[in-house]
Amino acid sequence: MAKDKIAKPEELADGINYTPPKKDWFDPKVEFVRGRYNYASTPSGLEYLGLPNPRKWQPDQEDWKLPKDWQKIVLKGFKERLAKFRSFKIFMDICVRCGACADKCHFFLGSGDPKNMPVLRAELLRSVYRNDFTAFGRVLGKLAGGRELTVDVLKEWFYYFYQCTECRRCSVFCPYGIDTAEITMMARELLSLIGCTIDWITTPLANCYRTGNHLGIQPHGFKDSIEFALDDLYDLTGLKIEAPINKKGAEILFIVPSADYFANPHYFGFLGYLALFHEIGLDYTFSTYASEGGNFGLFHSHDMAKRLNAKMYAEAKRLKVKWLLGGECGHMWRVVHQYMDTMNGPADFLEEPISPITGTKFENAKSTKMVHICEFTSDLIYHNKIKLDPNRNNHWRVTFHDSCNPARGMGLLEEPRYILRSVCNNFYEMPEDTIREKTFCCGSGAGLGTDENLEMRLRGGFPRANAVKYVHDKHDVNLLTCICAIDKATLPALMDYWVPGVEVGAIHELVGNALVMEGEKRDTDFRGNRFIGPPEAQPKEGKENV
Amino acid sequence: MIRLKERLAAHKSNILKKWFDLIVDTYPYDSSKYLKNVKNRFGNPVGSTISMEIEKLYDELLGDMDSGKIFTSLDSIIKIRSVQEFTASEAVAFVFMLKSAALEQLRGDLKEEGMLADWLAFESRIDKLALQAFDSYADSRERIFDIRVREIRRKAELVMMDRINMPRRAKE
Ligand code: SF4
Ligand code: SF4
Numbered sequence: 001m002a003k004d005k006i007a008k009p010e011e012l013a014d015g016i017n018y019t020p021p022k023k024d025w026f027d028p029k030v031e032f033v034r035g036r037y038n039y040a041s042t043p044s045g046l047e048y049l050g051l052p053n054p055r056k057w058q059p060d061q062e063d064w065k066l067p068k069d070w071q072k073i074v075l076k077g078f079k080e081r082l083a084k085f086r087s088f089k090i091f092m093d094i095c096v097r098c099g100a101c102a103d104k105c106h107f108f109l110g111s112g113d114p115k116n117m118p119v120l121r122a123e124l125l126r127s128v129y130r131n132d133f134t135a136f137g138r139v140l141g142k143l144a145g146g147r148e149l150t151v152d153v154l155k156e157w158f159y160y161f162y163q164c165t166e167c168r169r170c171s172v173f174c175p176y177g178i179d180t181a182e183i184t185m186m187a188r189e190l191l192s193l194i195g196c197t198i199d200w201i202t203t204p205l206a207n208c209y210r211t212g213n214h215l216g217i218q219p220h221g222f223k224d225s226i227e228f229a230l231d232d233l234y235d236l237t238g239l240k241i242e243a244p245i246n247k248k249g250a251e252i253l254f255i256v257p258s259a260d261y262f263a264n265p266h267y268f269g270f271l272g273y274l275a276l277f278h279e280i281g282l283d284y285t286f287s288t289y290a291s292e293g294g295n296f297g298l299f300h301s302h303d304m305a306k307r308l309n310a311k312m313y314a315e316a317k318r319l320k321v322k323w324l325l326g327g328e329c330g331h332m333w334r335v336v337h338q339y340m341d342t343m344n345g346p347a348d349f350l351e352e353p354i355s356p357i358t359g360t361k362f363e364n365a366k367s368t369k370m371v372h373i374c375e376f377t378s379d380l381i382y383h384n385k386i387k388l389d390p391n392r393n394n395h396w397r398v399t400f401h402d403s404c405n406p407a408r409g410m411g412l413l414e415e416p417r418y419i420l421r422s423v424c425n426n427f428y429e430m431p432e433d434t435i436r437e438k439t440f441c442c443g444s445g446a447g448l449g450t451d452e453n454l455e456m457r458l459r460g461g462f463p464r465a466n467a468v469k470y471v472h473d474k475h476d477v478n479l480l481t482c483i484c485a486i487d488k489a490t491l492p493a494l495m496d497y498w499v500p501g502v503e504v505g506a507i508h509e510l511v512g513n514a515l516v517m518e519g520e521k522r523d524t525d526f527r528g529n530r531f532i533g534p535p536e537a538q539p540k541e542g543k544e545n546v
Numbered sequence: 547m548i549r550l551k552e553r554l555a556a557h558k559s560n561i562l563k564k565w566f567d568l569i570v571d572t573y574p575y576d577s578s579k580y581l582k583n584v585k586n587r588f589g590n591p592v593g594s595t596i597s598m599e600i601e602k603l604y605d606e607l608l609g610d611m612d613s614g615k616i617f618t619s620l621d622s623i624i625k626i627r628s629v630q631e632f633t634a635s636e637a638v639a640f641v642f643m644l645k646s647a648a649l650e651q652l653r654g655d656l657k658e659e660g661m662l663a664d665w666l667a668f669e670s671r672i673d674k675l676a677l678q679a680f681d682s683y684a685d686s687r688e689r690i691f692d693i694r695v696r697e698i699r700r701k702a703e704l705v706m707m708d709r710i711n712m713p714r715r716a717k718e
Contacts, residue, residue, distance in 0.1 A: 035690075102580065103580040103583075103589070103590065108577070108580075109589075109590065109591060109592060110591075110592065110626075110629075110630075111630055111631065112573035112574065112577040112578075112581060112592060112630060112631075113574070113577065113631060114574050114576035114577045117576070117577075120576075263700075264700065431587075431588045433586065433588050433589055434588050451694050451697045451698050451701075454690060454693065454694050454697070455629045455690065458629040458690070459629050459630060462591055462592070462626065462629075463588070463591050466588065466591035466595070467588055470588070492697075492700075493693050493694075493696075493697050496689075496693045496696070497625070497689060497690065497693055498625070
């Protein structure tokens with residue numbers, strides 16, 4: 001227990017006052033309590049990436065071993081970014097503090113900590129902006145709402161900007177469209193200039209830069225993983241399936257987040273892709289270098305996101321494919337949809353994507369040449385190109401979590417639902433304010449999904465879990481589906497704590513279960529659960545909604 | 547306790563409102579005003595959960611003290627407070643706040659004959675609740691550590707683990 005939490009004798013004698021003292025938000029002092037922050041970057045990761053100030057340190061230590069002229073470095077970086085990114089400058093200037101965003105952040109709603117209100121989170125940076133970059137602030141300082149950049153302010157930045165999942169929910173409600181996620185991105189870039197980053201971002205970055213994926217899986221390891229999955233599929237369906245790797249001249253390059261082929265429950269969705277592509281006879285290939293769709297660079301800096309993203313087009317070129325298809329991933333799609341075209345495009349050497357099975361032209365991907373697997377699959381279903389038996393998912397009572405990036409970042413709202421309604425009989429929506437554009441974040445995105453940060457994640461994930469609990473109580477929902485690798489990795493812990501009895505799964509896991517394949521022999525789903533038969537045997541209930 | 551129970555039932559909404567306000571005021575001032583708006587159950591899950599569950603607890607205190615129901619309601623609140631910025635005592639203190647909330651409404655009534663005994667009986671019911679709240683807090687904290695261990699284990703069981711040069715994660 002912290003010393004200042006021990007009651008003084010006079011407090012004990014006088015009865016208890018439970019109301020915390022009113023605190024001036026200007027006071028930057030934060031306490032780094034275990035379970036509520038992420039470990040700092042290891043020197044090796046930073047060295048590998050050529051990033052500044054590699055050293056051994058941790059946030060709860062007094063001395064952060066900052067470079068001598070750290071203030072100058074940060075302020076210079078601040079100034080450069082204000083000039084380079086117009087939106088950043090505008091976001092610093094135009095907030096009218098109307099408060100519309102204040103109670104929209106899941107971290108605020110789960111923690112009750114006012115500095116998690118998006119407006120105050122941004123104010124942490126804005127106060128320094130005012131102090132150093134506005135005429136008013138330079139003269140009036142604190143009176144004009146300015147704050148000097150001290151070590152405590154810097155620590156406060158670190159604490160709260162690594163407590164924002166860059167989910168953009170707040171921006172949906174801001175009348176000026178201020179995107180606090182982008183403010184967080186800028187703050188993290190500034191912190192990174194003096195080596196104040198977190199390990200769960202920089203270690204995967206270093207691995208990704210070296211081998212193409214976050215875990216550092218080398219080509220032979222990648223190949224083994226795919227073969228392992230094919231063996232599993234053989235055991236489950238009796239079918240010998242192939243999955244081409246580095247096949248030159250294939251029509252499509254398929255890129256997935258690496259978790260899909262090594263982590264649970266992502267893996268069952270991966271089996272779903274492989275089964276589907278086999279069934280429709282798709283001419284595609286994996287790449288051993290573009291073996292990661294996820295891009296943790298997005299959580300670090302613009303430059304790093306660009307560096308890692310470059311491999312997608314590079315591999316497409318090397319393998320001479322026509323277009324790209326991408327798996328179920330969140331931030332991969334934020335980068336692809338919002339930045340890839342200008343970062344590393346235009347990819348003129350590729351063709352505009354056309355489904356070889358249905359002939360559908362994916363106009364929306366005209367420029368990036370990359371199609372989302374849910375767009376691809378829903379188009380197959382729409383054109384009746386695959387045979388589905390939704391009864392095979394009757395043991396699941398399903399809800400769908402809109403992951404922030406596909407939903408808010410790229411507007412992919414209908415396709416996953418269309419697929420779900422086609423592959424299972426029991427689908428229930430969570431309440432309106434918690435889905436689609438207004439979806440609540442899992443609380444673990446943007447690099448925050450570590451076990452050391454679990455308590456903070458449980459806070460941030462509570463609004464999401466609260467809505468899941470509602471459909472669990474009301475409709476016995478037992479499967480939370482989503483299309484994001486981070487969600488699949490972190491929602492199980494959230495469910496264990498807040499809504500025990502709900503498992504997490506991929507949309508393409510359910511597609512794979514329902515898919516009737518030619519020559520198959522199977523009586524279980526990908527997890528080994530027995531199919532329980534047609535709806536006659538099931539409790540009768542509507543398919544629809546709350 | 548019949549007479550006191552009648553009064554407690556008659557003043558239910560005022561007492562609950564006061565109890566709720568006292569609990570929500572344990573959050574920093576700038577936050578509590580938002581948490582008090584419980585019109586939107588999903589937009590303000592902390593405020594709504596507290597408000598819903600303390601009403602159930604109140605009904606149990608005046609009713610059968612069904613231990614299952616009490617546990618569920620306490621647990622819903624404690625689960626939240628045990629991951630927030632509270633010490634163990636701060637996390638469970640909300641139970642005791644009912645005493646001040648009720649006293650504020652019924653101070654006058656307690657001067658009536660026989661009422662003090664009723665009040666003491668009622669207080670001891672609250673104390674029972676508080677003890678259960680401690681159990682629930684301990685449970686929640688244990689659950690957090692279990693989940694953390696499970697999550698670490700899940701990572702360690704990754705497919706093809708030995709082949710893929712798992713990166714060395716930072717240690718404390
Ligand atoms: S909603 Fe927009 S303008 Fe209003 S306080 Fe939030 S960021 Fe500022
Ligand atoms: S982007 Fe998301 S996490 Fe960040 S302040 Fe806005 S709502 Fe909160």
